[in-house]
Amino acid sequence: MYVRRGISAGRLFRGSWPFLLGASIWSAIVVYLNEYLGLHFLSIPVTPITVIGIAVSLYLGFKSTSAYNRWWEARTIWGGVINRSRDWGSSVLNLIHAEGREPDPAIRAELIERHLAWVNALAYQLRASSRFMRADPNRLFGRRIAGDERYHQTRACYRRFLSEAEIEAVEKKANVATELLRRQGDRLRALVQEGFLDSYRQVAMMGILAACYDMQGACERIKNTPFPRQIANFGLMFTWVFIFLLPLAFVDIFESETDLHGLSASMSLEYVLVMIPFTVLISWVFFIMEKVSDSTKDPFEGAATDVPISSLCRVIEIDLRQMMDAEDVPEPLKPAEGVLY
Secondary structure (H helix, E strand, O other), X not given: OEOOOXXXXXXXXXXXXXXXXXXXXXXXXXXXXXXXXXXXXXXXXXXXXXXXXXXXXXXXXXXXXXXXXXXXXXXXXXXXXXXXXXXXXXXXXXXXXXXXXXXXXXXXXXXXXXXXXXXXXXXXXXXXXXXXXXXXOOHHHOOOOOOOHHHOOOOHHHHOOOOHHXXXXXXXXXXXXHHHHHHXXXXXXXXXXXXXXXXXXXXXXXXXXXXXXXXXXXHHHHHHOOOOHHHHHHHHHHHHHHHHHHHHHHHHHHHHHHHHHOOOHHHHHHHHHOHHHHHHHHHHHHHHHHHHHXXXXXXXXXXXXXXXXXXXXXXXXXXXXXXXXXXXXXXXXXXXXXXXX
């Protein structure tokens, strides 16, 4: 997620220059075929292209809105993860006790550490490669993270909160995050048997675990359900159709203008050449519109425009460790090149 005020011109150019070069070459080819080789039949009326452009802009607006709603739902879910994590920390500190005696501090530490393991295991599973991950790292908006424990690219991100025995046990399961929540429930039942929880307090804490199950399921739904292919693919197809036809229509417009003003042959050629930068500019606008929606539709793939779940995990760890008065409180994650991952 970008945290700077705007996207730098340099970043935009690095991501756009292949398109700008290709659009310039195609526009120049159209001018050459029309003006130098006399293939005037290539030019087409501007009216149908205008209609196509309006349709494409409306379609891309719908696609962008749908993609943003998907991104915002993911961010809202992780806001809930933060809130329920704070609830869990408060409940562990205040609800686990018995008349005249306090539990071993290691019990509370175990429940907090296992919860941190769940948060980070969930982030790791969401950041794992999927068949829906974009093959192109979307150079327009920056590189995708790779191979860094801080950004949940390795299992070490959650293993550090667990004992060796528990790591071995949970990694035998297909879904590590689900297994960690189940183990939290088992530990609460054991605390009831030991007299540190009554049924009311157990139900309250199990309610937090149930909310965690719900939020994990919501994240997995977004991760495992692709953005509708018919929306994504046709939006891309329509954009490229419009970009391809645009120079053919602009040649007709500029030629009509030269005839209207009675320009000489040399001046007419110079005037038509002005068409190239205008065509490239309009094409680039549609290209950016399509890229914006494409970069937002899959919010957990580790790209620069995704939900910053690694930073949110660090926020949770800081809060829970400070609740425990721990000394090893980590620092918040810093943005990398203006991007918070």
